[in-house]
Amino acid sequence: MGSYSPSSPPQSHRHGAYLATIIALVILVVLVGGGLGAVVIQLHDQNSQLQNDVNTLRTALLVTPTFTWTHGTVDISRSGTALSILFDNQDTGTLSSTVFSDNTFQLYLPTGKTYSVTVYYSALLVTQHCTARPGVFTPSGTDDAQNFLC
Secondary structure, eight states: OOOOOTTSOOHHHHHHHHHHHHHHHHHHHHHHHHHHHHHHHHHHHHHHHHHHHHHHHHHHHOOOOSEEEEEEEEEOSSSSEEEEEEEEETTTEEEEEEOOTTSEEEEEEETTOOEEEEEEEEETTEEEEEEEEEEEEOOOSSEEEOOEEO
């Protein structure tokens, strides 16, 4: 028969304390885990918001081109030699290009502005000018080819 010592607690009392400790630890783990989970969710939400802000900023910085590479030919139907082509706009002023020996021109123009176009040419040792056809031109995109007649 087993002996009972008054100094040792009954087996059921130790078992109850053990279960209470386990339950307390489980509750503690749930609380700490839930708290960490909430922190992780909050960090994820902040990261998502930051990514949205970065994407918005990128979109705002990616604006349409501000200048268009404009090029083409100038044809003088009269006997003469084209010298220059001028693009006039009240906002930008007059921008021009030399007409090269192969009757081509090239320059950058601010995009989306409407220009009246004038061609200067030499005929019989006299410099003259005419309104080009087309007489108005609005460059668009990054590269715009346009031929002009005079």
